[in-house]
Amino acid sequence: MQIMPMGDSAIVIKLGDVIKTATLERVQAWSATLMSNPPAGTLDIVPAYNTITVFYDLQLIKDLEAFCADLMLGLRRAKSVKIGKQRTVSIPVCYGGEYGPDLAMIAKRANLTENAAIALHSRGLYLVHAVGFSPGFAYLGGLAKKLHAPRLETPRTRVPAGSLGIGGAQTGVYPFSSPGGWNLIGRTPLLMFCADDPEPARLSVGDQVKFKPITAEEFLAWK
16 A cells, blocks of 8 residues: 655555456445545545545645544554445447447457447446546446557547547546547437436446447437
8 A cells, every 4th residue: 555645635545556346446445434434624535446535625634644644544444344235337328320430440440340349348347447537427447358449649629428438448438528539439318427416427436337239219219
């Protein structure tokens, strides 16, 4: 375990050098413990991949050393914490066509037909390793190696909300219309982020995700 400062308003706790499921489980368990009883002055606790970032307000902290000591005490308690059963979220996706303009290229790189590429992608069980870039954007690990593809050399200035993309070894859905450099292979009609909901983001770190292929007609009829 490594503890490093991030500027003058955060501490990064690194739990390993390799991104893997076992490490993410530790990140989840330790984050949950810290969130349940955060040291005074804590603003936010952000789990991701193999790190936990603790943001704090210096104006609310009288003694930074004491804050770090409280943090370490919480981490020692967290070592015995077990996470609950993982939630599995099903996301409908219309692959290819106008909704997935890069699917043909991804399939060609993998020496697959488009239908075979869709089958391979939708067969996977993905794990949310981090949420960031934009509110609700989940970085999903578990993409079949055959579908790995570099990001676009020139990012699009506008990616439609709900677009499903591939970037390197990861896949994920754009919650909002935004610029983006991932290869677009489909789109979901689901709203991935709603600020008015008690839990605005549809996906959280540690969730498992399954993609369910739907037709263009089903996409348009989705309510």
